Amino acid sequence: MPKSPSSRRGSLGAAAETPAGARNVREPPPPPGCTGRFLILLAEEEDRAAVPVLRNVAGLRVARSGDYAGRPALAALDEADGLVLDELRVAVVHAPPDALQVLAAADARAGILAVEPERVVHALPHGAVGIPEHPIGGPAEAGAAGSAVAAAYLRGYRDGVNDLTGRLLRGMPAADAPMAEAPAFAEAEFTWGLQATRAGFSTWSGRGVRVAVLDTGLDLGHPDLGGRPVEAVSFVAGEGPEDGHGHGTHCIGTACGALSPRQPPRYGVAGGAEILAGKVLDSRGRGEDAGILAGIDWALTQGCAVVSLSLGAPVRLGDPPSAVFEQVGRRALRRGTLLVAAAGNESRRPDEVRPVGHPANCASIMAVGAVDRNLQVAWFSCAGLDPRGGQIDVAAPGVAVRSAWPGAQLYATLDGTSMAAPHVAGIAALLAEADPSARGYALWALLVQNARRLPLPARDVGAGLVQAP
Template structure:
């Protein structure tokens, strides 16, 4: 079954590629050959794992299978309902298949990732369910939100869907009837229709939300299970058009029927614009629910990235406001932001309340797969569905992005917390979610709240309320150094074509005097932003110096190409796109034509304090930008000490501050920063939470005052990207790119064997530099270039500032 699901998951993207008109090698050929397979064949690889699709609507016929056997394809898996075979085929066999009338396409069986499954693992929900200690504390059973009533106050819920079936998992489904224009004269009590199987007949939004909270995943064999599949869902549906009366009606119903359904949570993926008022009927209703012990969640809104776009109902101090993040640990552009420093106090029921204009936490909200309303069938994002969802599951699930998707994810986590500890009050729930969150590099609380939600830590703290978290949270820190900057962003487009003139693949722009930092970024998403495109981004300075995004051998995982330049020369610059060279999967340096969108960010420092010793230091601009983004900090005495060695204890602190490292509890004898970097699954980018920590010990000992070497820094930064498997799979000589060629690292024998792959990736990703030397004899036509890495050299604090800002700009900015 596991293999079958894997191949089905591949076909979802394959079909989307087919619908978009895949690549053919000859206009007269009827068989479509996938572009990634063509690249593999052109590179000289002779054997391929492929998906062969025949014409037809059902499983492969005997004639289809006999054809494969006749050309020597005897190893593979046939699908049960689709006309597809997954097999190993040679390039010659693929050439033969291209001539067969019964064959529709042949595509490479390449690795894909799926976002809803990723979201439950990314936030630690999967870890909660499988943790043996948590099961013991829950009488031997995995936590699932069992018995916790969650109201989905939305467009409605389709209870005909098996994942959220009415009468079983969906314990009540209510259709609101609050149309004022249709009422008879008189002051009549609000009415609604209960026990309605499907209340989501014209939207699909609420059904998607309900599946995220607690869908069972039955129609996907558990793959698209919600966060709290044991919770009791109560749907309150207002239809596609939602008015304040409809919304308040949902709160009214929840409060009235709280005891009947043990309602402890109400999730609201809707809102408005404008300022906060405690007298707004929605805020009054949410406060009443809070007073009754119901945890209220609101979506932060989808009006970002501008400041002052926060949903006013999410600003109430008694609710949990949820921003939307990506699976890479960054904030989604569309997620609404609060306003820096905004807020105030007010009196309500004899108590003084303080509100701030900022979200509470951030949760996954991009390309979330959840339940699709079945009656009538709807699709919220048909293009994304074809790209991301296995074909067999398309009738039951759909894809959507927004804070509407992030909010029910947190609502499900709250249900898990309340199952672990039913005595928690709404204010305790909110505090735990915030104190256990993961720092999000480069963002402030008015943008992301406390940070990325951490379900495992939150449930751990719910079980053990005396356990302390939050010591390492940036939100709770006072920093020694501070920087103020101003940044302007310029958009640009390059119609990349590898066969045209170099000037056609360039964009010219100006850098003004006083710019401290230049960051250029493009997205090389390739076909439907799904395949990746091996494009390299180069910035060319006025004096001809080139700055490269590096040979991103991981382009199938990371489509962004980023170049960061500190203290750029003023004058005319060029941004140029080239095919990547020297990577195993792309030895010729070719890339596919693509209209590439990019941005240029120009930052100027307008003032700084707490580091009066960095003037005229080569790393000064990197230090300023890193301090501004809270990637590291100076000392209490107002110094940064850029030439001092970086200590391991400092690196641990800075990784937790600026590399999205999950918190650990404060129960260990070690520093909470050290405990965090050493724990399994430390990196937020390790979505499965199975990789080793992001720092190394010496035979189990961690010496905080020891110096950090360049090889050790390579390990920490690459491991923080969740790239353990790629690093450990590396073999061969360590090399670095120079002018389109691969130059061996001459001192690679000095690199510890277990760190070689990490050094290679650090070089390829342009996080750390090699040192180049050129020698030329009196009769040599060209110089000989050599490169060294100095793996055992101590990293200074200035060195680290340069590496860390590059790392941040490439992978978190």
């Protein structure tokens, strides 16, 4: 069952940017990691006064997502002071100081349940954890297109790579330290992740189950996706749903990749599932809470059983989880949709272990830690350190994970809890096909109950290694 939720009201940060037409008030910049906008949690009942409070009392010009059928609702933030996401009952607003004071003073009777700053989120916080493999056949055989894709990716990550080697060495045992014998994971037919989770041997494929992956988009021309039901929508201004980064294609490949890929081994868990690719992170792997929430709102309207979130932001030990995302997770579960999120890559084990990041630290969102092919905790995987919440729920393969990649390269091998989360999302789709009544809380319970127990601390792996039916 989901973790014990926290009922704390979100705290207010610095004032947001002054919306168009408002008084010219000098405002401090937003705190680090925040955008300057605010998230407003509204009561679920439509007859509550929350929207009138936003409009008539706080003086904000707000639009509603239901009025943007056929086009991205986030465009409203360029035209108005705020946007109400109708399915989630969450608003994203630009609020000047006087309006913010009104909203902070409002209470549940006015339909305003929480107000908190909007955060900046990333696909892979603090640089790349993994490096893509060479194109199939090697660089010389890949041609100029494949080399260009690889070069563009490496240029985008070179600052992180310069720092990566030292961090890796600090997180690995000494050269003469004894190593546990690795399980026999020959990858001729299935990746080691599909073997460890038994997904490669499952008789289920996720057929008929809708899985949304909110990330950097998808390579819609990837040969392993031919003939598959795919819906792709961008929630990033100025960018279409195509993946200009790579992270999204890799995550979608792990969750829902082909049962018979162009190049073996098979790497996709739920090869029969219907794919919904929501682009909420730009070509640099950067995004905002508003994009994630809009993507979740969309996934609910599309009837998705699972939403995979390989993204987030680091938190400090003791920071309360987002009250908005906590309620979003609960509302999604009640609607029959499970949110699965990567725990974060900020740890540098064994010297430094960091807490589960946002939004995975919310009690109602399933947090996924990463293990390597020795079934040991990955050196970068965050842990459940706060006794008030934010623990790991399950673990999944997250080291040396091979999956799809955009362009001529086709495939890449990466590390990260970002790679672990889509394993769980895919297995949730298998369980949802096996038991059509298992949705929301019931699907969460099946994932936890069927997990393989590991001789590792629960703070690192939760109930254990997720297993396919």
